[in-house]
Amino acid sequence: MREFIVEITTTIPDGTSQSEVDSRRALEAVRAKELAASGNLVRLWRPIGEMRSIGLWQADDEDDLHANVLGTLPLSPWMAFNVTAVQPHPNDPGRS
Numbered sequence: 001m002r003e004f005i006v007e008i009t010t011t012i013p014d015g016t017s018q019s020e021v022d023s024r025r026a027l028e029a030v031r032a033k034e035l036a037a038s039g040n041l042v043r044l045w046r047p048i049g050e051m052r053s054i055g056l057w058q059a060d061d062e063d064d065l066h067a068n069v070l071g072t073l074p075l076s077p078w079m080a081f082n083v084t085a086v087q088p089h090p091n092d093p094g095r096s
Contacts, residue, residue, distance in 0.1 A: 001039070001058040004065055007082040009052040010075055027074035040069045 012021055035041040042056040059065035062083060070081055088095050 001060060002062075003042070003086050004057045004059065004062070005084045005086055006055050006057050006065075006070065007052060008055070008070075009080045009082075010078050011051075011080070012078055024074045024078075031073055035069060035072075 032041060032044070040058055042058055044053055044055040046053050057065060057069060059069050062085060065083065066081070070076060070079075073079065
């Protein structure tokens with residue numbers, strides 16, 4: 001599988017009810033756990049005070065990432081994705 005750094009910015013559409021937002025967020029938490037268990041979601045961070053996240057994700061390729069991983073997130077219709085494919089650096093101190 002390939003690795004990707006994905007920056008996700010979520011924008012809730014004006015007029016969306018709080019109950020719909022709460023429902024989608026609850027479903028999002030469940031789906032994130034499923035994607036972590038399957039190895040697609042490796043790490044996830046949120047910059048302090050911002051409504052965006054930065055994550056390390058894995059998928060077969062970028063098409064698979066969009067169609068079968070990010071596209072399955074309940075909040076995906078409200079998300080913008082900035083995807084960067086990455087590979088290990090020879091000087092990565094975490095590389096075994």
